Amino acid sequence: xxxxxxxxxxxxxFDRAADVYEAARPSYPQAAVDWLVPSTAxxxxxLGAGTGKLTRLLVDRALDVVAVDPSAxxxxxxxxxxxxxxTHLGSAEDIPLGDASVxxxxxxxxxxxxxxVRAVPEVARVLRPGGTLGLVWNSRDESVxxxxxxxxxxxxxxxxxxxxxxxxxGAPFGPLETFAVHWKQELTPEGLLDLVRSRSxxxxxxxxxxxxxxESVRRLVAEHPSLAGRDxxxxxxxxxxxxxxxPIQNG
Numbered sequence: 001x002x003x004x005x006x007x008x009x010x011x012x013x014f015d016r017a018a019d020v021y022e023a024a025r026p027s028y029p030q031a032a033v034d035w036l037v038p039s040t041a042x043x044x045x046x047l048g049a050g051t052g053k054l055t056r057l058l059v060d061r062a063l064d065v066v067a068v069d070p071s072a073x074x075x076x077x078x079x080x081x082x083x084x085x086x087t088h089l090g091s092a093e094d095i096p097l098g099d100a101s102v103x104x105x106x107x108x109x110x111x112x113x114x115x116x117v118r119a120v121p122e123v124a125r126v127l128r129p130g131g132t133l134g135l136v137w138n139s140r141d142e143s144v145x146x147x148x149x150x151x152x153x154x155x156x157x158x159x160x161x162x163x164x165x166x167x168x169x170g171a172p173f174g175p176l177e178t179f180a181v182h183w184k185q186e187l188t189p190e191g192l193l194d195l196v197r198s199r200s201x202x203x204x205x206x207x208x209x210x211x212x213x214x215e216s217v218r219r220l221v222a223e224h225p226s227l228a229g230r231d232x233x234x235x236x237x238x239x240x241x242x243x244x245x246x247p248i249q250n251g
Contacts, residue, residue, distance in 0.1 A: 018073040022051040022081070024194035026138050026185040028108060032239045033057045035179045036134030041103035045126060047092055048110025052078040054136070055085060058106070066102070068095060092119035097126045106134040116168040124172050127246045134243045135167050141182065141236035146226045153216045154196050169244055179241040184234040189221045192233055 033054070037044060042064055046055045049067035051074055058065045059082070068090040069075050075087050090096040092107070092114040105123050123133055142148040166176055187195065196202055196217055202210060221227045 018051060018071065018077045020194050021074070021198045022053075022077045024187075024191060024198045025051075025053055025109075026235070026237060027053050028057060028136060028138065029181040029183050029239055030057060030060075032136055032179070032181050032241050033061070033106075036106055036132075036136060036241055036243055037061070037063070037104050038132055041132065043102045043104075045095070045097065045102045045105045047095070047105050047107045047123070048113065049078060049087070050074045050108075050110070052082045052085075054106060054108035055082060059085065066097065068097075093122055095122050095126050099125055100128045101126050102131065103128055104132045104134060106136070108136050109138065111135045111167050112137075116170070120169055120171075120173070124246055129246060130248045131246050132243055133169065133173060133246070134241065135169075136239060136241045138237045138239050141238050144236050146220070146224045147236060149220060149224065150192075150217065153220060154199065154213055155201055167242055169242075173244040173246055176242045176244050179243075181239040181241070182236070183239065184236050187233045187235055188231065189218075189227075189233060192221065192235070193217060195235070 037058070044058055044063045044065050046052075046058060046065055046067045049055050049069045050071075052067065055065055055067055055078070066086045066088070067075070067078060068088045069078070070089065070091045072089060075089065078085075079087060088096045092111075105127060111119075127133070140147050140151065142151050166178070169176060193214055196213065197210075202213060205213070221233075227233060
């Protein structure tokens, strides 16, 4: 119970940082979206849509997109940036859509917040037979020295699964397929600080702890030979993708 409560507390932290999340968080590579969403899909649910980072790429593919997120604050930012997209308050455990109503469900940077025991059957309910569930995360590439040091300075999030651990899905879905894309996001030094500010494990810290983390990151930017004196910083990411299909005939 304590672990589930920790997850809920971290997930709700984004209510307090919707604008900085929108400003700092990266998008996703188009190659990832093309792999996650079948070319035959027409109506797609962006589950845990947040401020619409992934939604924008779905719209660019001329898909009929509906967005669901548990945070009214995140959806408020979403609606200011994206017009004409249907949005609903809801969660993976309680999706406010009809049975067999979408061809694909995608979830960007969000599946680690859900309770898969409740979410998996709910996603299966709204998917049409043969529909696809696609899950995607942007992970900082800590094989790069300064990125690893950044991770040590800002700490980790205990609610995330260990690295290289596939997400929990399971029946009635088929086996998980995987795909990865390496790419870079260009940031200013202040943008890097905003990226830190957008993390749930930063948002949930006490004010004095937040100040200490930001000061440590400022020192890293000022002193690390790969960062010192630069007006822009390239953050390397590995976008980790997973997809699985609902059988045409359940059972």
